Amino acid sequence: MKRHEFEHIIAAAANVLGHDVFVVIGSQAILGAVPDPPEELLVSMEADLYPLLDPARAIDVEGALGDGSQFAKAFGYYAHGVGPETAKAPLGWQDRLVRVDIPPRVGSTRAPVALCLEPHDLVLAKLVRGGARDIDYAATAVQAGLVDVTVLRCRVVDLQVDPAIVEIVGARVSVLAGPAADGPDVNRRA
Known part of the structure; x- marks a missing residue:
């Protein structure tokens, strides 16, 4: 998954859920700190994420943008709804998240933000x-x-x-x- 695809998923999730801020904890979180990492780190076509203010709604991301969805079929990449407990990261990881402001999409009033694992x-x-x-x-x-x-x-x-x-x-x-x-x-x- 490339950075522009990552941004597309975050923007789509914001539009679907009506939330702007998403935490990204899987492989694609590297795209927060490193916009163009080695290809070997971009193999996964899923972005593991949840809405910061309502993690329980991650299931809704899965339904609309998950594997097998129309979104995934159309673009070849997808979102995987997870929760904060999925991150088996060191204590304090929430304080080290890397913020990525996603450029606004045409026709959207959302201002999506990805908070990616450092x-x-x-x-x-x-x-x-x-x-x-x-x-x-x-x-x-x-x-x-x-x-x-x-x-x-x-x-x-x-x-x-x-x-x-x-x-x-x-x-x-x-x-x-x-x-x-x-x-x-x-x-x-x-």
């Missing part, structure tokens, strides 16, 4: 989920320099998930950091 919070949420595609997503974000491994390490302890999962995520961050991030190899000869 990239470090997004990558940690992906690592909590832990699927192969999620880990690949995180690795691409690290390799592209979109996130700082030091920040990831600092926020791991703020994840609001089972302590065993926190430990797994910490190990995944260490793997993403690579051996250079663990300090110099004192046994290596120059």
